[in-house]
Amino acid sequence: MSLTVAERIADSLKAAIMKGRLKPGDALPSERELAERYDVNRSSVREAVKRLQGWGLVQVKHGGATRVRDLLIGAGLNVLPSLVELGNVDPGIFRELHELRGMLLGWCAERAASLATPADVANLEALVEKLADPKAKPQALQVLDYDFFDALVALTGNRLLAVFSSLVRDVYLRTPERFVSLYRRGVFDVGNHEKAVSAIRSKNARAAGDAMRAHAATALKAHEKEQQK
Amino acid sequence: MSLTVAERIADSLKAAIMKGRLKPGDALPSERELAERYDVNRSSVREAVKRLQGWGLVQVKHGGATRVRDLLIGAGLNVLPSLVELGNVDPGIFRELHELRGMLLGWCAERAASLATPADVANLEALVEKLADPKAKPQALQVLDYDFFDALVALTGNRLLAVFSSLVRDVYLRTPERFVSLYRRGVFDVGNHEKAVSAIRSKNARAAGDAMRAHAATALKAHEKEQQK
DNA sequence: ATGTGATACTGGTCCGACCAGTCTATGAGC
DNA sequence: GCTCATAGACTGGTCGGACCAGTATCACAT
Structure with missing residues (x-):
């Protein structure tokens, strides 16, 4: 059950958001920095971010920073299981x-x-x-x-x-x-x-x-x- | 309000799924084919697909085809507004x-x-x-x-x-x-x-x-x- | 003090190569 | 004739590096 690189990063960021290490309104590190930090290619980071975006967890703005959205408001009820699972609720x-x-x-x-x-x-x-x-x-x-x-x-x-x-x-x-x-x-x-x-x-x-x-x-x-x- | 390339494709595919042109279980065209069909780079297609995946609309399998999931079961209630909006419900x-x-x-x-x-x-x-x-x-x-x-x-x-x-x-x-x-x-x-x-x-x-x-x-x-x- | 740019960021798109799974059709062995 | 392994020919996943396109910021000219 090996996770894909992008999945690993997406899950990692998701956990950071769910646990409150990244609070709503906070800016994510830039894609280039994330790529370096995780030691992967920027494309993989982008795919991870796209998934977060699909989950409604972050708001991406071209030219600006990618920011964490208000959890329940942005992502709806679907996040609830993860939110409860990862604690900090x-x-x-x-x-x-x-x-x-x-x-x-x-x-x-x-x-x-x-x-x-x-x-x-x-x-x-x-x-x-x-x-x-x-x-x-x-x-x-x-x-x-x-x-x-x-x-x-x-x-x-x-x-x-x-x-x-x-x-x-x-x-x-x-x-x-x-x-x-x-x-x-x-x-x-x-x-x-x-x-x-x-x-x-x-x-x-x-x-x-x-x-x-x-x-x-x-x-x-x-x-x-x-x-x- | 110009949509990004990946957004355009994601929306297009989403609409195809919501309207039933692509039914649950159906395979999406391959990324390479979609790229050609939309006349964009494969990376953009991938990002669009990642978003669909985040929405829970498709299931991606490494090596196999990307398939449409059962809408409500896979994506949960969050799809409902789009489903109703795009008709065919x-x-x-x-x-x-x-x-x-x-x-x-x-x-x-x-x-x-x-x-x-x-x-x-x-x-x-x-x-x-x-x-x-x-x-x-x-x-x-x-x-x-x-x-x-x-x-x-x-x-x-x-x-x-x-x-x-x-x-x-x-x-x-x-x-x-x-x-x-x-x-x-x-x-x-x-x-x-x-x-x-x-x-x-x-x-x-x-x-x-x-x-x-x-x-x-x-x-x-x-x-x-x-x-x- | 106040605008207004140049500039250094941010994300978006493209290319082309290659890795890594999956599927299938072909043909060797039974 | 049937079975099953295997070699492709697909699928998606990752890489790197170039360049485009918006935003934000800060120094400089006004």
Whole structure:
């Protein structure tokens, strides 16, 4: 899995930006200087910079310096996984992420209540059963929970939402360690999933939504308690 | 506003992909051939391709062909504005977009009900007053509606949501013509906004959310009726 | 003090060579 | 006749060096 030269440089610069060594507004070293510093040809540096530009991380100006853009504003949500992975992100972001997840889960569950076929319900029930296994490891529960999420999203048939949720999922699974503690015994509670599925079966949208929102709220609380340590 | 050579090529290829002339899985012409076809140097083509790669639109393989990726899966939500702008998008996407917007609006309104300060409420009321102006042009209403959206989002203090909503906004405002008809007299109804604001003032979350969801649902219906013509 | 240039930067484009993977068609061996 | 290795003929990746085209800056003339 050998990275290409340009990739190496792009990743290196990306990391520098994500970690805050290069802050928004800062100027990157000139291409010629980067080429010398990395001991590669300027073309390779240029390709790396072009990629950063494609990612929305930098703004290139002919004749002037190449500068780092405001991360979320410039690059959009797509940078989030890397941002979380490479550290140096305001902890408040996690609260917002959990909020978003709760909103999505709640909405999906409500939609699912009116859209789910018996086969869909059976699928969800199978997932819940695995989630209820007292012998399951936290890591396994974590993945299963996201699978459950995906199943709900798929049920809504909303492709945009699917993309969005896969991004949220990506954030969580990029650094599983950060969130796995939410699935330890005594912290994680399948109750909400069970409630949600049974509400979906009986087409009770409100109850289904509330159950999943409660799940997300619980996760948020656990996460915040975790962080105080 | 002269585009750079690489930009021209990147945009051209992007358009070809967005419009479906190059479908996911298709191979791009080789760099050497593109260089000849556009009558530019291969370096410029490479930079363009690197940018496409940064956008997540293509997958480059050393030794093999460069292929078009699945749009939403590969590039994420960030491509959506271009996708909508350049046409050739499954009409169903608009339904999903309206759904998402309704979900976001509803959630924001609910949060706003418990978070809004008197100053915030006054701000929203000012917007509604403008929205209620019978002499306002549809284009103006359209922008005001998105401003209202933004105000709600800002109220929640959720930065991720702000980024997400700015993307949704971007989709709508990239091709305003497509949606402006939703704001014609007789179609657009301020009633929901008024209900939402007064519910927010009285901290009635449920009612506020329902009002904004109703707004989105109305817009969706009008959009679908529009499309049948 | 204030413009206004020359100049020394920045990135953009080109060329042509060569390296490094991948794909395929050809033909030797079975 | 079929299988499989292998030699090209592709693909993209890297190099270096030249030159074009914008920007920024600072010294100098006003």
